[in-house]
Amino acid sequence: MRELIETLQSDQSFFAGLPPAVLTLIFLVLGAVFFATVMALNALVMVYAERKVSAWMQDRMGPMEVGPHGILQTLADAIKLLLKEDIVPAAADKRLHWFAPFLIFAVPCAAFVALPYTREFVFTNFDIGVFYVASITSLSVIAILIAGWASNNKWALLGGMRAAAQIVSYEIPAGLAIIVIVMQVGSLNFNDISLAQDGGIHRWFIWRYFPFNLIAFVIFYLATLAECNRTPFDLPEAESELVAGFHTEYSGFKWSIFMLAEYAEMLIVALVGAALFLGGWSSPIPGFLNSGAWGVLWFGLKGAFLMFTYMWLRWTLPRLRVDQLMHLSWKVLTPFSFACILGVGLWMLI
Amino acid sequence: MTSFDVMFYVIAAITLFSAGVMVFSKNIIYNAMGLLFAFFGVAGIYVMLGADFLAATQLLIYVGGILVLLLFGVMLSQRITGLEMRTDTLQILPAAIVCGGVAAILLWMIWKTPWPKADIGPPEPTTRNIGTLFMTDYLIPFEIVSVLLLAALVGAAFIGRRNAQ
Numbered sequence: 380m381r382e383l384i385e386t387l388q389s390d391q392s393f394f395a396g397l398p399p400a401v402l403t404l405i406f407l408v409l410g411a412v413f414f415a416t417v418m419a420l421n422a423l424v425m426v427y428a429e430r431k432v433s434a435w436m437q438d439r440m441g442p443m444e445v446g447p448h449g450i451l452q453t454l455a456d457a458i459k460l461l462l463k464e465d466i467v468p469a470a471a472d473k474r475l476h477w478f479a480p481f482l483i484f485a486v487p488c489a490a491f492v493a494l495p496y497t498r499e500f501v502f503t504n505f506d507i508g509v510f511y512v513a514s515i516t517s518l519s520v521i522a523i524l525i526a527g528w529a530s531n532n533k534w535a536l537l538g539g540m541r542a543a544a545q546i547v548s549y550e551i552p553a554g555l556a557i558i559v560i561v562m563q564v565g566s567l568n569f570n571d572i573s574l575a576q577d578g579g580i581h582r583w584f585i586w587r588y589f590p591f592n593l594i595a596f597v598i599f600y601l602a603t604l605a606e607c608n609r610t611p612f613d614l615p616e617a618e619s620e621l622v623a624g625f626h627t628e629y630s631g632f633k634w635s636i637f638m639l640a641e642y643a644e645m646l647i648v649a650l651v652g653a654a655l656f657l658g659g660w661s662s663p664i665p666g667f668l669n670s671g672a673w674g675v676l677w678f679g680l681k682g683a684f685l686m687f688t689y690m691w692l693r694w695t696l697p698r699l700r701v702d703q704l705m706h707l708s709w710k711v712l713t714p715f716s717f718a719c720i721l722g723v724g725l726w727m728l729i
Numbered sequence: 730m731t732s733f734d735v736m737f738y739v740i741a742a743i744t745l746f747s748a749g750v751m752v753f754s755k756n757i758i759y760n761a762m763g764l765l766f767a768f769f770g771v772a773g774i775y776v777m778l779g780a781d782f783l784a785a786t787q788l789l790i791y792v793g794g795i796l797v798l799l800l801f802g803v804m805l806s807q808r809i810t811g812l813e814m815r816t817d818t819l820q821i822l823p824a825a826i827v828c829g830g831v832a833a834i835l836l837w838m839i840w841k842t843p844w845p846k847a848d849i850g851p852p853e854p855t856t857r858n859i860g861t862l863f864m865t866d867y868l869i870p871f872e873i874v875s876v877l878l879l880a881a882l883v884g885a886a887f888i889g890r891r892n893a894q
Contacts, residue, residue, distance in 0.1 A: 403732045475758060506854035507781050514785045517793030521765060524800050528758060536804065543797060550793070567856055 410502065414491045418484075418643040422635075425642045425686065426453045432690045463631030468531050471628065475529035480629070480636035483522035487643035490515045494650050495569040495659050497674035508569035509557055512651055513550070516606065519644065520546050523615075523625050526637070530628035538624030542615035545704055546606050552712035553602035559595040559719050560584055560655045562727065573659025580663035585656040591722040596656045598716050600685075603648035605708070607641060610693040614701055645689060646682065653681035737777055744770025757803050761796065768792050779852025782859055 427442070427450065434441025442449030467476050493508045495501055505511050520543045527539015561567055563584065564575045576583050585596050605612035615624040626637045653659065658681070660674030668676070699707065744767050751763030768791045775784035818824070863871045 398732075403736075472756075472758070475762070478762070505781070507785050507856055510782065510785045510789075510856075514789035514793065517789055520793060520797050521800070524797065524804070525758075525762070528800075528804055540801070540804070543801070547793070547797060 410492070411488065414488045415484075417491065418488060418639055421646050422639040422642040423453045423457070425645070426456070426638070428686075429690050429693075432687065433694045436691070436694050457635065460631055460635040465632065466628075466630045468628050471531040472529045475525050476628075476633075479522050479526035479529055480633045480640075482525070483519055483640040484636050486515055486519045486522065487640055487647050490647045491643075493569065494647070494678075495573050495654055495674075496678055497660050497672060498570075498573075498670060501570060504570065505568065507567045509561060509567045509572070509651075509655070512647065513554055513557060516644065516647065517546070517550055519606075519640070522640075526629070527625035530625070532628055535625050535627045538615045538627070541701060542608055542625055545608070545612060545615065545701075545708075548705060548708040549602040549605035549612075549712075551602075552598050552708060552716045553606065555713065555716035555720060556595040556599035556602065557655065559591065559716070559723050562720070562723055563588065563592075569654055569659070573654060573661060576658040577661040577669075579661075579665035580658070582661075583656065583658040583663075588723050588726055591719045591726070592656070594715060595719045595723075596652070598712050598719070599652060599656070600688075602708070602712060603652065604689060604692070605704070607644045607648060607689075609641075609645065609689055611696040611699050612704055613693075614698060614704065645686060649685035649689065650678065650682040652685050653678060657681045657685075733777070737774075740770050740773035740777065744774070758800075761800050761803060764799070765792060765796055768796065780855055781852070782854075782856045 430452070431441045431449070442452035445451045445455045467473055490512045492502045493505045493511050495508070523542045523546070524539050527535045527537075527542070530536070560572065564572045566572070584592050586592070608615050616626070626634055629637060658677075660678045662669045662673065662677050747763040747766030747770060749763070751760045751767060754760050754763065768787060771791075772784040772787040775781075775787060
């Protein structure tokens with residue numbers, strides 16, 4: 380970003396007059412607005428996609444009324460949510476009730492910055508890209524706990540605790556699966572990881588070091604699915620269990636922020652999975668549309684495919700009970716991920 | 730005033746204000762939230778010093794681990810068992826004198842020390858160096874810390890198990 384500011388200051392006379400601090404602030408605000416818009420648009424498209432995909436899988440049509448084939452349905456929902464009355468429980472902590480949606484919205488917004496969109500242009504070339512995304516997504520635990528607490532509702536609190544326990548437990552296999560990939564690249568930089576997979580579909584990490592990378596991919600997939608509180612791990616939000624879990628007492632716009640953040644989190648873990656295992660911005664056919672802005676297309680397509688599988692899984696598998704959830708994380712995914720690290724490490728040495 | 734300075738003052742203000750909230754607030758959850766932003770601020774200071782890996786580790790461990798543990802402890806002990814936890818200030822005058830004295834000594838020390846101005850270039854990535862140092866110069870402390878964490882894990886699992894009898 381420093382280069383961008385320097386070029387602006389040397390070329391345009393208008394921008395040259397402003398001190399660098401003001402320019403930095405302007406870019407920060409623009410960047411934040413841009414990513415917030417990306418999150419909102421993503422939720423718009425994803426909610427519609429989810430409803431349509433679930434409908435087709437259940438042999439029905441889904442939203443068809445609003446706009447052609449129901450395309451404007453999510454927009455209508457968004458307008459409705461904006462117009463709803465904002466109810467805060469009388470005995471709830473108003474400041475914390477207001478603060479939790481902010482934090483949970485900020486977390487995916489901050490993680491979007493580090494992802495590798497194209498070969499040449501990244502928003503910030505973090506050398507710790509993967510680690511940064513992993514540590515930022517762990518902040519959503521706090522937001523969920525505070526949301527559960529601030530509702531002054533036993534079930535919301537329990538939902539928040541369960542969600543926090545689930546996310547914290549599944550961070551471990553996710554991180555270990557990431558380590559499997561980072562070992563093979565030797566760098567935490569997302570661009571280096573995508574470069575190492577450049578040159579065609581046979582170079583993607585998911586096929587290499589068979590079967591360890593494949594198992595690592597499955598572990599990463601399941602662990603990040605649990606981190607987003609998606610079925611089959613959506614016990615914290617289950618309607619039959621805890622009303623609506625930690626966002627029971629949130630109405631109108633604040634609830635939509637929680638949904639926005641959940642879909643944004645899904646997008647982020649799908650994109651990170653695509654970057655780590657499916658080749659990032661490189662195209663599957665070597666040399667075909669492999670440079671410049673086409674990277675965004677390939678990256679987006681891979682992320683969209685993973686999100687489609689998330690929706691597919693949601694409407695196929697039943698929900699896991701809380702003890703089954705914990706058992707899966709601690710007794711199945713973690714040992715397997717350790718075995719993968721061991722296997723890949725030995726393979727790389729020999 | 731470069732943008733670096735502006736950033737530093739903003740982050741320092743956030744850290745100090747949250748530390749103030751953490752210390753002076755009567756509500757325990759507000760204290761925890763103050764701690765959250767204080768950790769954020771410290772991570773920001775690490776970034777300004779060029780310690781990128783350390784900043785991400787600070788967020789992951791302190792906020793994602795220790796603060797969550799703190800919140801779990803507070804939440805589980807407060808509303809559910811009916812125990813009312815209040816934070817109060819007792820013995821205000823002696824506390825003010827001692828705190829004022831310590832603060833004065835610290836400030837005088839900071840003022841008097843000739844801090845050398847290091848002219849470092851653009852920050853370079855630290856991950857590789859940290860990893861290499863862990864595996865060469867600091868291998869034994871690294872392993873001892875792992876054993877310590879293992880002991881803590883085993884202890885927690887042992888305390889948390891249900892009685893088989």
